[in-house]
Amino acid sequence: MRGDPRALEFLPDRYRHPSARAEAVAAAASRTLSPALHAALVARQARLAPSPARERNLELLARPGTVAVVTGQQVGLFLGPLFTVYKAASAIVTARALAQETGRPCVPLFWLQTEDHDLPEIDHCLVPRASAGPLRVALGKPDAASSRIPVAHCQLGGGIPEALAALRAELGSLPHADEHLALLERAYRPAATLADAFAEVLSTLFADEGLLFLDPRDPALAPLAAPVHRRSIEAATAISSGLAERGRALAEAGFSEQVHLRPGSPLGFFSPSGPEGARYRLDPAPSPGTWNLVGHPEGACVTTAELLSWLEREPLRFTTSALLRPVLQDTWLPTAAYVGGPGEIAYFAQLAPLYAHTGLPMPLVIPRARFRVIDDRARRLLETLGLSPDDADTPRDALLARLAARNTPETYEPPEAIEARLVSAFDAELARLGERTASFEPGFARAIGRTHKTVHGGISRLVARYGRTLAQRDQVTRERVERLQAYLFPDGAPQERIHGLPYYACRFGGGAFTRQVLDACVPFSGGLRDLRP
Template sequence: MASSFSESWLRADPRALEFLPDRFRHPAARAEAVAAAAARSLSPALHEALVARNARLAPSPARERNLELLARPGTAAVVTGQQVGLFLGPLFTVYKAASAIAVARQLTQETGTPCVPVFWLQTEDHDLPEIDHCFIPRTAGEPLRVSLEFQDAATSRVPVAHRRLGESVTRALDAVRNELKGHPQASEHLELLERAYRPDATMAEAFAEVLSALFADEGLVFLDPRDPRLAPLAAPIHRRAIEEAAAIAGRLSERGTALANAGFSEQVHIRPGAPLGFFSPEGIEGARYRLDPSAPGTWSLVGHPEGASVTTTELLTWLDREPLRFTTSALLRPILQDTWLPTAAYIGGPGEIAYFAQLAPLYEHVGIPMPLTVPRARFRVLDDRTRALLDKLGLAPDDTLMPRDELLTRLAARNTEDGFEPPEAIEARLLGAFSAELTRLGERMAALDPGFAQAISRTDETVRGGVSRLVAKYGRALAQRDQVTLERVDRLRAYLVPNGAPQERIYGLPYYACRFGSRAFTRLVLDTCVPFSGKLEDLRP
């Protein structure tokens, strides 16, 4: 089984560092990355498009200053980005934005070079089921899933930039309001959501409006790659991806083989000879399809209902005429990003870190420097309700990471005043006598039959497994006696590890913003953010 690249990389595993050096840990390497980025300038056309796009957001003097800085030679960018999920999607969207701001500040202080935080709105993707919902924790029961109602969500191939929210967003807002209206700061945050998430707004417009309001004081700058003004600037990248597809895919495939040989898997699968982009044959707001080589000079549109294909000549003609028909894949997007921006550092989550491990050959091929890869901040919110449950159960936050049955057994072992022995005492007594007798038998049989040791080992393993299962069942039975404890454990796990996943990957911002205030919560995240750490930190609002 392949190892997690991001986990190995964060542990500074030498196998992982061969593919992605941890330059972010070293001040000298950070300074080099900033200097290299600052030596490249933003094109006037890109700057003009950024100013126009950001002018549509709520006024922010800090953002205006950062846009002015980007126009000046000698400025670097710290970039992060995320798909434009409903109500900002999972909490880690906010954590990414805060990380970019904190890292930009730190690099500015370390180097004296102005570094501007930029949020890349990932609007080229078409995977609606990943972004059309938001989860809200509840004091009891399953989390509330609030979602939009796109009938074609599972099959749509249209970039999300062109999806308007529609009337179902009103019902989604009603569900959020009904669930959270009783919280102290609900009015402030719900009004922000309702201003942004209008039926006629696009997913990207609403997302950017809310996130920009949260980080207006920090001057977070927003870039939307589907901005028509940027399409001509993307065309040269798409042209190279098409014309040099075989060479690029070959180098990336070699990288994938090397990763596999080191015990890692490719985050993004490489199709032989395929360019790293999508094409929309019906128009800029139409479905997009991957390109796979078929006959020489011809590309099949993967997933097209009629099995359509297109020639290289046709692709390049469309690229000249209507470049917005072309969109990037996960591996081509960083190249577009770092061609456009003077990127010193990219802030990424585990998946992005893994695909940056694949990217060095592509950066080399196109001849641009690879920025620092920096892990985003990771947080766990321990609010007053969660802390109360931890205190009542006598648990530490990390205890919730163990399997539910194991946690219940551990708690049951503390409550044995009814004459029931703790599970570990039962296990020790059952195995103690057995192990002693088995050892004695093995010693007596060693000279008589050397192969008998294997039978001893198998028997020991079988019995230990059986006893372990029996004791676990015993512990669960003890735990089930205490319904109050059982309910508290389930509520605690629902807050911190919903469905066994990290809180930050499931729950959205609305619950926490309505309880503690949009800006107060954002401020807490910023104040707790430790640049270049990557460690899990606890937030205690």
């Protein structure tokens, strides 16, 4: 995003240039959607509440020349972090912009990432609170950490009523709580899956925009994925070699691989006990034509012949890795652009050899919109403290020290200045002593070294205590800073990566909040913007 030439060698910023955008749309428009895939999409959308806009987009997608803007996310509880909504809105706004620029129909599509088995990453939602850290609402599944089953097959179970009750207890008094909590209670039922509940809520929020949904674990789609898995197995050595060379080039340029690769890996997972069973990564075994099932409790292996036989008979036993998923996506869909977060964009920096091997053009890779919600509580704190929203990113003690020094009539020297002055004076005197005693026995030089270390440690402890005392002189200010940071930079991370939607939807209305996000999205930007509902 900064335009660093080193980065652009691996991932060109084509999305910034109208001519490159037009080329990407034209390339995508030359590919057609298979009737089988379209039929599966129609069936998937039929499980959602009716939406004329979604019906129009389905009809458009069946026509030659229509392209897609795709985004996706793991199906987190109650939609997971806020950036899920920002991703969906970014795809919608990007599709509109590309259609307007090129005159070609362009539809937004959300890829429900249901193949992964990382249940602890998605089984909870965090709700901001006024007087404490965020409330963690979770499913409470006892086997979450050990589960290797794709989350597509994870039913919400008996923990969901308790999670919903916790939300209602915390948020029930907010102005729009009844509307949003009723939507969550309709979608999140014990017998429902995480994916179905997630799609029902997100599709309701974006019904007027016609956002489409694709679930790669749909049994009707498994035969369409088989050729991608077959190629990844049969050409594993060649693909792995190309990706490894790319990884070395990234490292030489000062970047790291987002996904670490093992030599000869086919980039996929296999479920030996059936489609709804545990999945294991395939890695080459010492014996030719044999693959280890990494993490299998019995250290099981499988041969290439067995894999290809299962792929023919029951392709739903196979799931993609993070690097293979984009290729599956663009094999199935006429993808003009993919909208992703920082981690996903980093995947694409590795993927050029894989796209070249498959003969697919890489789509535009566009950063999603980023937002920081500044509600009336945060606004009041900012005004009271005399701070800007960016100040919330400052470490707490440093921010408190700055406020204490600014708000008291006495002038207190900053802790770092005091430490520098004390250390400088001591080091100068100790150096002079060392020069005068250089001819003394060796033990004296060691004593000087020990003294240097001891005094430096003592000064650091003293100055740290000074800083803490200075920072904590005003307990009210301290509490205000902590509340402000809990709103805008919770747990030291961007708000959009921690807080879930329920608080904001219950406070401002789910429809009103998503409309504000849509209105604030700037196509092809990716910059951070503030929302002030």
